[in-house]
Amino acid sequence: MSDVALSIVVPTFNTSAMTLATCRAALDTSPPNTELIVVDDASTDNTRELIEAELPNVRVVRLDKNRRFAAAANAGIAITRGSIVLLLNSDAVVEHDALTSLLAAFDNEPSLGIAGARLLNADGTPQWSGGPVPTLAWLTVLAGGFASFLPRRRRALGGAAPAWVSGAAMAFRRAVFDVAGPLREHYRFYAQDLDFCLRARAAGWNVRIVEEARVIHGGGATVRQWRGVEELAHDPSLLWLDLLTWSREHHGIVWATTARGLMIVAALVRVTSRRLRELLLRGDERARSRSTTAAYAAALRQLFVES
Numbered sequence: 001m002s003d004v005a006l007s008i009v010v011p012t013f014n015t016s017a018m019t020l021a022t023c024r025a026a027l028d029t030s031p032p033n034t035e036l037i038v039v040d041d042a043s044t045d046n047t048r049e050l051i052e053a054e055l056p057n058v059r060v061v062r063l064d065k066n067r068r069f070a071a072a073a074n075a076g077i078a079i080t081r082g083s084i085v086l087l088l089n090s091d092a093v094v095e096h097d098a099l100t101s102l103l104a105a106f107d108n109e110p111s112l113g114i115a116g117a118r119l120l121n122a123d124g125t126p127q128w129s130g131g132p133v134p135t136l137a138w139l140t141v142l143a144g145g146f147a148s149f150l151p152r153r154r155r156a157l158g159g160a161a162p163a164w165v166s167g168a169a170m171a172f173r174r175a176v177f178d179v180a181g182p183l184r185e186h187y188r189f190y191a192q193d194l195d196f197c198l199r200a201r202a203a204g205w206n207v208r209i210v211e212e213a214r215v216i217h218g219g220g221a222t223v224r225q226w227r228g229v230e231e232l233a234h235d236p237s238l239l240w241l242d243l244l245t246w247s248r249e250h251h252g253i254v255w256a257t258t259a260r261g262l263m264i265v266a267a268l269v270r271v272t273s274r275r276l277r278e279l280l281l282r283g284d285e286r287a288r289s290r291s292t293t294a295a296y297a298a299a300l301r302q303l304f305v306e307s
Contacts, residue, residue, distance in 0.1 A: 005033040006103060007082035007174075011072035012090040013041040016050050018218065019090040023055050026088065031100050035059065039076040042066040070183040070192045073167075077177060085177065089168040091218030092119075101212035102171045113176040113205025114197055116165025117215040127219055130162035130209050133198065134243060139259050143240060143303075144266030162209060163201065167193030169215040172200070179203050189235065191242040198250070231292045236299035240267075241306055260303060267300040 008026050012019040019038060026036055040047045040062040048060045061075060073087055084106055086099070098117060105115050119127040132138070141147055167183075170193055180199035183192040197207045219233045240263060247256035274293040278286055 003033050004035050004080075004082040006031065006035075006084050006086060006099065007077075007080035008034065008036045008086045008088055008099075009039065009073060009076035009080065010037070010088050010090055011039045011041060011069055011076060012043065012047055013066060013069075013072070014043045014045045014047070015090040016043065016045045016047040019047060020050060020054060022088060022090055022093055023051065023058055025093040025095075026099070027055065027057065029094055029096055029099055031103060033082075034099070035081060037061060037076045037080065039063065039072040041068070041072040068185070069189055070185045070187060073192075074182040074185065077182070080174065083174055084171055085174055086169065086171040087167055088215075089217065092117075092169050093216045094169070095214040095216065098213040098215055101210055105208075105210045105213075106171070106173065109206065111204075111206045112173075112208065113180075113200045113203075114165060114170060114172040114207045115213070116162070116171075116207075116209045117169035117213040118209060118211050119166060119168055119215055119217040119219075121219060122216060127217055128166065130165035130207075133163045134194070134246070136255075136259055136262055139243060139247070140262045140266045142243075143236075143263035143270070145270045146266070162207060164194045164197035165207060165209055166217075167196075168217050169213070171213075172196075173205075176200050176203070176205050180205075187242045187245060189238040189242065191239075191246045195246060195249075231288065232295055236296055237302045240299050241302055244303075244306060260306060264300065264303050267296065267303060271297050271300055 008030070010019060010022055023036060023038065030036070036058045038051055038058055038060045040060055042063050042065050048062050051058050051060050061079070063072060063075060077085055084103060086102065102115055102117070106112055116130045119129040121127050180196060180203050184195050187195070201207055244256055244260055247259045271293060274289065274296070278289050278293065281289055
């Protein structure tokens, strides 16, 4: 039997510097009998060479071609030896005691199948760490950016029993993955965590956030890298389409078509209001706002053509 207690899997694509920082933090705070696996998803920035040169205790698996996040994660999970696996984004830095807190949660709760970390921004403010099962209203609010107009309440930043936790720092029993996995690779970039958590819950496992397991998450650092938009925490084109894919699979075509229509209306309101507001802006502020609006407009066009 393996003596590995915890396996950490870090998929990465052209984020070598961030990946190095993520690995260093994980190694510095990991309990005994931990293995760390980096899956290099055909990067072109010498990720493998950098990690192997500076962190020889890290196992690096390189894929021959870019297969996107879920496939890279599955490739890493497939070779893990630990009974507990932590899937960690390449821009997620674990804080002191985060890993031991995750392991303790599994030890103390035999029915716990998936545990998410408390994700934080660099300034210590809470970040979206998990949430409820998406509803039509939830998808409308997401596409329209209406959350800031709603009454403050404990939504996806916490709560006693979230339906899903973020895959940015998601720990699970290997036994759960064997039943509810692998991560679905047809999703473009998002919603694999949502889908996996719901399948685990359907199999009888609990899902929750471990408050003591604090992780500083770049929150879209990789998206900003390829989009070049500072304000975005996610790529709306990919996120919205992945949620529609999830909607069709879990609720059927009628529900998904309704969701698509509501999201189109909400996104139209969002893009139009942003463009009107930009008439009052000047200089760099206007340029930054326009680049973000362009990303939302592109996502809206994708909703129109999505079948």
